[in-house]
Amino acid sequence: MARLALYPGSFDPFTLGHLDIAQRALRLFDAVEIIVAANPEKKASMPADVRAALIQEATADIQKLSVRTFEGLVAAYAEARGATALIRGVRSACDITYEAKMAIANSRLCAELETIFLLTAPAYAHTSSSLVRDIARWGGDLTPFVPPAVAAALRRPYA
């Protein structure tokens, strides 16, 4: 049976660090689905379908990688999709407390679901979506941080 891993996140926006994690996850699983959280209570800079479309554009040439939006519990979505694992990137020890809470909650909600933590590549350890949004706000060069499709979108003012 093909092993599917989900890579959930806000991806607001999707960075080169996220891209690296998705590509490395593909070496461990038969297929990876990036799932973009559509959380009506969390104010994102772009709607989930726009974030997902940009990821789709940035990853179009990668086989076995798909992109969807989702709303609700990630564990319920994983169960419905028959996914065996969740992928999360960890940049440093500071991320672990938050990540461990989510991993434990998700395993309580779906006992078969393993969260796999991949250490962010050193080149992207200091990249975060909030840092990218700040650089974009002030018109800085985004090329070291995000795929070209995302950089182009961030240069356009979002109405």
Ligand code: PNS
């Ligand atoms: O990129 P982020 O913001 O760290 O991603 C957080 C995300 C979307 C993975 C998390 O908030 C999530 O899983 N939300 C869906 C709701 C849910 O399942 N909550 C319980 C998990 S603790």
